[in-house]
Amino acid sequence: MPYALLALAIGAFGIGTTEFVTMGILPDVASALGVSIPTAGHLISSYAIGVVIGAPLLTVAATRVPRKTLLLGLMAVFTAGNLASALAPTYEVLLASRVLSGLPHGAFFGVAAVVGAGLVPFDRRARAIALIMSGLTIANIIGVPLGTLAAQQLGWRAAFVIVVAVGLAALAAIAVSVPSQHTAGRAGVRAEMGALGRTQVWLALLTGAVGFGGMFAFYSYITPMMTELSGFAPSSVTLILAVYGLGMTAGNFLGGRLADWRLLPSLYTAIAAMAATLLAMYYAVSVPYLAVPGVFLLALAGSTAVPILQTRLLDVAADAPSLVSSLHHSAFNIANANGAWLGGLVIGAGYGLAAPNLVGAGLAAAGLGLAVAAGTLGRRPAAAPAPVRAAPDADREPVGARH
Template identity: 60%
Template structure:
């Protein structure tokens, strides 16, 4: 694989750590500013809102910018946002800086996916995308626990200094290893937004928003489920979450290979897998070993779906793959917020901490239905990308100099 993918993966690691570390530092931030935990939680929802809003705006504004320069600009914005968070004098300032830090999130992954896919032969596009996303999954295994530990030992500001340093490292790697890549001739704001007129793009986005909403309905309440139902201590739950992160990392790599071989069947299997695992988790949660196994599988099947969903969007959007790939992360953040909200409703209604699993399984079944509808439309030629496999190389890697081979010499500018 080209060394440029390592630069993208480092960036993914930094962004993933920034997004998810907030859960671990909430108590320290709450105590530092003298506010309640629920109020401190706004820094999580504020970040999600920034991802949703930033993706379509920044992709459209950067439609005619060299993709390497756009990635560097996005990472610079991300790095400055974390620096501002580290220096925040009050919670209001921290909330605003978190929102600004999130704006380039979806665009970085969207543009990065297009660049990653263009660096390898067409038969390995999904694997290349999964390598970049691997940085995001590794963040759950390494970045989040370390940031939580740093917050406890050195103060919450230290976590933002750490991700600021990761941002600087990514900027250097992007400048050295990622090749320049001009956007497709004729690319404009109008052509990027034109992707939103295609039924297949909306179907793929709905698969992510609804199907992953099911997974997040369960995962948002995994900690109380593991303590109150499975009987783990709060300290042991940290290890359970690490097991989930390992499942994500393995699933992402397996899903990338599977998507290159059979894109739509991998998507179907991923959605069905989420539904099955959530049903099993509902019934097996009281048994420690079985519960941990289900948590691993939940991370595995959920993450295995992401590369196929990303590639599906890029193919469906045809001449606007950057916007579609970026909107995928907006959809996943909508899933995060909606899933957590719906899961909270069933718990508040008195159905217990395992009830979100059955709710999530139902949402995953709906997501599977949407995926099947998308595949059926494509087979009928109604609105699917007519020659996704044959023309994907030209559409995704549409810059004349984008067919870079996997060696450090050709990856340098």
């Protein structure tokens, strides 16, 4: 594999670390800046809002920018945003810096996938993209626990300093190893926008935006749950976050396999498993020997659904892959924002630290309802756009490039 793929994976590692490390250091940030944990949870939502805004806008606006230049620019903005986070003197400044950090997220992954696929033979595109995206999952095994540990030992700003260092390393690696590529006139902007007129596209996006909110309702408050309800020492949280990362990695691999086997039934099963695990975690989070396996199972179920839903989106908008790919990241981060916000609301209302699990179960159940509605509607020939596979609701389709 070309070294350029590793350079892009370093960037993905940095993005994954900054996206999820805030969950691990939430109590430290809240204490240092004098805000409540639910208020600190808005930092998670603000990053997600940056992704939601930046992913589609930057994807469309930068169609004529050479891809290597765009990658360097996006990583520079990302690094600057995290530097601002590390130096933020107040909660309000930190909130704004998290929005800035999130803006390049979706566009970077979209462009990196196109560049990576173009660096290898046609029959190796999926493996190239998988290598790039492995940086995101490995971040949850190494980057997030390391950032959390650094925050506990050196203060919360240390977590963002680590991300800045990774961002600078990614900038250097991309500059040296990624070859210059031009946009080759991505002439499908109008066609890409036309995909937004399809009901199935919106149902798939809503499934992600609503259903995955369940996972984030839990994960946003995993640290206070594990320390105050499960009774683990703060130093143990790094290991628990690594367990979550292992579940994410396993789920990503499993979801990729299931998406090529039985897409819609696998999607229903994964989201249903997420809802059931969240409901169980409302009770299990107070029992240490049940809480940790629950963390793994929740990460496994949620991450299994991600590549399946990505494949579903590519199925219903095969002629608009760039915009749909960026909107997939937007939907995922709307879920991030909604989960963190709603979880904070129930905590702030006095329902206890376990209450976000019930909220999450409700969101996952709603996402399952949307997925089933989409599948049912897709079985009606008149409702489906010009299909690119054997049948409008076929559960299998080889997708050349998958995130």
